[in-house]
Amino acid sequence: MNNDLSNYRKSYEKSELLLSTVPDNPMQLFQTWFYEIDNSGTTDEANAMTVSTIGLDGFPKSRVVLLKKYTHEGFIFYTNYNSEKGKAIANNNNVCISFFWHAAERQVIIKGKAEKIADNLSDGYFESRPKGSQLGAIVSNQSEVVERTDIEEKLKSLEVTYSDKPIPRPKHWGGFIIKPVEIEFWQGRANRLHDRIRYHLEEDYSWKIERLAP
Numbered sequence: 001m002n003n004d005l006s007n008y009r010k011s012y013e014k015s016e017l018l019l020s021t022v023p024d025n026p027m028q029l030f031q032t033w034f035y036e037i038d039n040s041g042t043t044d045e046a047n048a049m050t051v052s053t054i055g056l057d058g059f060p061k062s063r064v065v066l067l068k069k070y071t072h073e074g075f076i077f078y079t080n081y082n083s084e085k086g087k088a089i090a091n092n093n094n095v096c097i098s099f100f101w102h103a104a105e106r107q108v109i110i111k112g113k114a115e116k117i118a119d120n121l122s123d124g125y126f127e128s129r130p131k132g133s134q135l136g137a138i139v140s141n142q143s144e145v146v147e148r149t150d151i152e153e154k155l156k157s158l159e160v161t162y163s164d165k166p167i168p169r170p171k172h173w174g175g176f177i178i179k180p181v182e183i184e185f186w187q188g189r190a191n192r193l194h195d196r197i198r199y200h201l202e203e204d205y206s207w208k209i210e211r212l213a214p
């Protein structure tokens with residue numbers, strides 16, 4: 001097999017990012033960028049982000065999840081705490097999340113500490129999900145080896161069990177919040193001279209802002 005992609009080339013020219021105009025707080029810039037991409041009509045699931053963890057086997061692993069909320073404290077997603085990523089985080093809560101918004105020629109890379117959110121917050125979000133997704137969370141021992149027929153049978157039986165009653169959130173399913181320690185904003189520019197602005201959280205909880213070479 002020889003699939004040579006060396007001619008794939010694109011010039012990034014849509015915008016710029018200047019130290020003189022960025023806000024002091026990176027969450028403010030994240031909010032602006034998220035708002036812009038989400039309202040541009042160009043991007044499905046602008047909240048899809050790649051989460052990388054350090055696994056129990058020592059390898060980093062990345063996978064896509066959906067950002068469900070962000071606040072000044074951090075970025076929240078939901079998952080199975082017993083999944084491969086859940087076990088990785090229990091062992092080492094240093095994680096990295098990243099967004100690539102192709103239409104805006106923008107990337108955001110966030111290093112942070114993952115923590116389980118409070119049970120009542122996970123309960124609230126679980127209750128807001130469609131019934132099918134709630135049952136899916138119960139049926140799937142995420143990341144374990146499985147037969148498709150087994151999960152489908154389990155789903156059918158649970159549909160009967162819960163046909164007339166609310167579905168309780170399984171304790172092994174809930175949210176993680178990623179509290180950022182470093183956030184890098186990347187804006188594509190011409191001639192590969194991209195703009196990269198990095199915010200680093202200092203000991204006094206202020207953000208140090210620096211430009212990085214592309």
Ligand SMILES: Cc1cc2nc3c(=O)[nH]c(=O)nc-3n(C[C@H](O)[C@H](O)[C@H](O)COP(=O)(O)O)c2cc1C
Pocket residue numbers: 045048061063064065066067077078079080083084085086142143
């Ligand atoms: C667009 C998209 C959104 C996803 N959203 C989630 C999510 O919010 N939570 C989740 O646990 N998995 C989500 N997944 C599935 C994960 O990528 C992954 O397969 C799963 O979490 C198991 O990962 P793990 O075995 O590394 O723990 C999503 C996948 C895609 C492609």
